[in-house]
Amino acid sequence: MGELEHKFEVEIKEREGRHKLSDEVKAEMKKSGMMDEKGKLKLKGVSPKMLKRMKQEFVECPVLKEDIQFIQCFVCPNFQSRVMGKVLCKGDKL
Numbered sequence: 001m002g003e004l005e006h007k008f009e010v011e012i013k014e015r016e017g018r019h020k021l022s023d024e025v026k027a028e029m030k031k032s033g034m035m036d037e038k039g040k041l042k043l044k045g046v047s048p049k050m051l052k053r054m055k056q057e058f059v060e061c062p063v064l065k066e067d068i069q070f071i072q073c074f075v076c077p078n079f080q081s082r083v084m085g086k087v088l089c090k091g092d093k094l
């Protein structure tokens, strides 16, 4: 795989405990079929173990200028890939 064009490399950080997705994000994910009506995530190719881990991760998003849960970042149109603990982000305006 060649080098993807991206503007930012955003470090993925971890924090303790469970973190809930906001209702806004949930609604968005339901609309795009990534979450079922019961609020269970359905991400292709992501194992339950990985999901659990992802729920504790966040990024300091350079576009939205706030902390964003990794799951939200993962489904963001700017998300390109995850490489060595970093998100490659297109950095387009949202």
Ligand code: SF4
Binding pocket: 010, 059, 060, 061, 062, 063, 064, 068, 072, 073, 074, 076, 077, 078, 079, 080, 087, 088, 089, 090, 091, 094
């Ligand atoms: S992919 Fe989206 S949420 Fe993640 S860092 Fe980039 S703009 Fe922020």
